[in-house]
Amino acid sequence: MTPPTTALDLYRGDLVARVSPFASLHPGELKRRAAEAARDKAATVLWNLAEAYLATYGRSGARISPKTLLMYREAVRSFVAYATDHAVDLLRPGKNVGALYLRHLEAQGYAPATVRVKLAGARSLYQALRWADATSADPFVDARAARDLTPAWDKRQPYTEDETARLLDAADPRMRALLLLCGHAGLRIAEALTLEWADVDLSARALVVRHGKGGKSRRVSLSRSLTAALGALEGHEGPVIGNSSEAARKRLATLCRRAGIENKGYHALRHYAGTRLVREGHSLDEAARHLGHASIETTRVYAKWSDHRLHDALGNW
Secondary structure (H helix, E strand, O other), X not given: OOOOOOHHHHHHHHHHHHHHHHHOOOHHXXXXXXXXXXHHOOHHHHHHHHHHHHHHHOOOHHHOOHHHHHHHHHHHHHHHHHHHHOOOOOOOOOOOHHHHHHHHHHHOOOOHHHHHHXXXXXXXXXXXXXXXXXXXXXXXXXXXOOOOOOOHHHOOOOOOHHHHHHHHHHOOHHHHHHXXXXXXXXXXXXXXXXXEHHHEEOOOOEEEEOOOHHHOOEEEEOOHHHHHHHHOOOOOOOEOOOOOHHHHXXXXXXXXXXXXXXOOOOHHHHHHHHHHHHHOOOOHHHHHHHHOOOXXXXXXXXXXXXXXXXXXXHHOO
């Protein structure tokens, strides 16, 4: 049986077709174009070069996600804008350019996670320029983003039981299914929006995430309420939810206003799933498998959120 063609499969085909003209250039022509774009600080051409490198030689190859490419594109544009404003020669940057750029971002008030993404994007630009033989420079080789002093469990707190219940009560059938895909199945919002009916087995109460973070796939068990919410939707072909992440974020913001609770984003629903699993006695290993974590260390934050024993004990002093 031929597997169904997904939106991500089409995206990958488009990606390879998009980068092939650049990646197929004669080495001399590739070098010339890269050097010219760097000299002129042509952000669009430099991003095309970086994208071609990432899709051809990057660790994820053609499996690199649209979200990652979007973040890297904005990161490349951000660094090129900085280089323009500060008269940085992209082909012959000073040894402190990378570190100074990071300090500039931190001074602008960017969160540590955002600084790390912008650092990764800028590094990919110089990987691409070296690949094109336009420069041997690597101004970010020793550059490090400042350490985030906020503990992971103090950031992006999960929705509480009460908040989750109020969201579900205020949601229409499709939004309810999306909330439960994130809050019970623990899917990332990108995974939930690209989920296809062909990968959902309601009778077995399970679904398959085909293209999770890092291109990995995993099988996920469904709660009874999620199974019922999916069964209530009309039509069992194509995308289960579909639509863009931007549209989904707007719908959640509207729903939170209607329910009278703080909008913590979709990822806080995934945090809710992990926290609830640990609180109900499941092991970190089980929670990690359910959520598709590559490392159990990532899952430990849920133990922090779910452990109220110290708080409860102090309440009795």
